[in-house]
Amino acid sequence: MKLIGVLGDLSSTSSYPIAQLAGLFRFPQVSYGATDPVYNDRIQFPSFYRTVPNELSEMDGIVQILKHFGWKWVGLIVSDTNNGGQALDRITKGIESYGGCVAFSIFLSETSFLSWFFIFFNVKRIVDTINQSDVDVIVLVLTPMQIKVFIQVFSSRQITRKIWLSSSFFPTVAPHIHGYSRTTLNGTLSLSAQGGEIPGFETFLYRMTPINYPNDDTVTEIWEALHKCSFTGSLKTNTSVPGQKCSGNESLDDEALSRFGNFDFRVGYQVYTAVYALAHSLHNLFSARAPAHPQAPAGSLKHRFKPWQLNTFIHNVTYKTPSGDTMFFKANGDPPAHFDIVKWLFLKNGSTVSRKVGSFDESNEENQLYINSSADLWSPYFPE
Numbered sequence: 001m002k003l004i005g006v007l008g009d010l011s012s013t014s015s016y017p018i019a020q021l022a023g024l025f026r027f028p029q030v031s032y033g034a035t036d037p038v039y040n041d042r043i044q045f046p047s048f049y050r051t052v053p054n055e056l057s058e059m060d061g062i063v064q065i066l067k068h069f070g071w072k073w074v075g076l077i078v079s080d081t082n083n084g085g086q087a088l089d090r091i092t093k094g095i096e097s098y099g100g101c102v103a104f105s106i107f108l109s110e111t112s113f114l115s116w117f118f119i120f121f122n123v124k125r126i127v128d129t130i131n132q133s134d135v136d137v138i139v140l141v142l143t144p145m146q147i148k149v150f151i152q153v154f155s156s157r158q159i160t161r162k163i164w165l166s167s168s169f170f171p172t173v174a175p176h177i178h179g180y181s182r183t184t185l186n187g188t189l190s191l192s193a194q195g196g197e198i199p200g201f202e203t204f205l206y207r208m209t210p211i212n213y214p215n216d217d218t219v220t221e222i223w224e225a226l227h228k229c230s231f232t233g234s235l236k237t238n239t240s241v242p243g244q245k246c247s248g249n250e251s252l253d254d255e256a257l258s259r260f261g262n263f264d265f266r267v268g269y270q271v272y273t274a275v276y277a278l279a280h281s282l283h284n285l286f287s288a289r290a291p292a293h294p295q296a297p298a299g300s301l302k303h304r305f306k307p308w309q310l311n312t313f314i315h316n317v318t319y320k321t322p323s324g325d326t327m328f329f330k331a332n333g334d335p336p337a338h339f340d341i342v343k344w345l346f347l348k349n350g351s352t353v354s355r356k357v358g359s360f361d362e363s364n365e366e367n368q369l370y371i372n373s374s375a376d377l378w379s380p381y382f383p384e
Helices: 012-024 055-068 082-097 113-132 144-156 170-176 180-184 201-207 217-227 254-260 266-286 307-316
Strands: 029-031 048-050 073-079 101-108 137-141 163-166 189-193 318-320 326-328 338-346 352-361 369-371
Touching: 012 029, 012 048, 029 266, 055 082, 055 137, 055 163, 055 189, 055 338, 055 352, 055 369, 073 082, 082 101, 082 137, 101 113, 101 144, 113 144, 144 170, 144 180, 170 189, 170 338, 170 352, 189 266, 266 307, 266 318, 266 326
Parallel strands: 029 048, 073 101, 073 137, 137 163, 163 189
Antiparallel strands: 189 338, 318 326, 338 352, 352 369
16 A cells, blocks of 8 residues: 555644645655644655644634724733734734734643642732723634633633633534533634535444444444433443433434534544545545657556655645635645634533634635624624
8 A cells, every 4th residue: 555645633733744745755744633833844844734724814814803893992811922923913913903902911821730739829910900901802713622721721710801802712612511601602703614514424424333333442432422421331431421321222312412503513624634635635636647758648657656746736726626726836835724713602501512603714705704794793792
């Protein structure tokens, strides 16, 4: 079996060593989750591509939302990293470009002993800064590495009602929100990676039961999480709830599956587009003629091509997804920057609901930002 390229990884950190090694040999790498702008360096990463936009495009989307609603006095909470500093700088300049100003900025560290020590002595100061300011709008630009610290800050104390606008890290933290944070962050607007249709995936999910896949640990883990039960005696995860045993015959209905977001699997969709980007490129290569042998029949490269030759075809690939989105890669390996704007509601029954209320499309020069005027943007705390 011949290796022709690499798919992944989900995070910028885990993608880095793969990208360094793949870059040495010009092996194509298509990531479905790495957003760090460092991968735009085509000298260091000449064969790196991704199906999610980089973080700087996301910051531009946040600025467009702030500008659209005329929010000029804004607070920022960002990660205490180089990328957090870049985000702070880009958003600050964007706000100033339309006459706005940053009221305050707070940096959150990654989860470690030192960060817990920092949080223990600084939670009150952070919350007081938020509460005492006359700011109505606060922007969150964090990473999954700050989840535990973020929850500690927002769940331990009551925070006055604000309008929260978040980067795409929010879907990762949403399932872990509890305590005061469910009230504080209710109604948050976030940018999220574009979702779309994956043909046949919904049908597959309905068949994804421990009975149909008895030896699959992932199915077992998902089943336990969905139904809040455990397979006593054959438990393969730590997500047990004492006294409630899984039978494997629990109903896998729309209510259970709705926790995934009404079949709008954003990360799954990015994986799907990454697989098809590589597949379309490989198909185009197999259909091409070798440059040194223009008279050779089409497909002559099929059995003797080198993986680095696939890069030319990835650079030039363009295809439409089942959702109607046009997929291609720019010169720096990025896809078109397209985000959905999602509203998050934390209901009293403990469930979480996400609804698409708009989108940001960087490639649409005439109308980059779309806000659904009929959507419920401001509940539960604010009038229009």
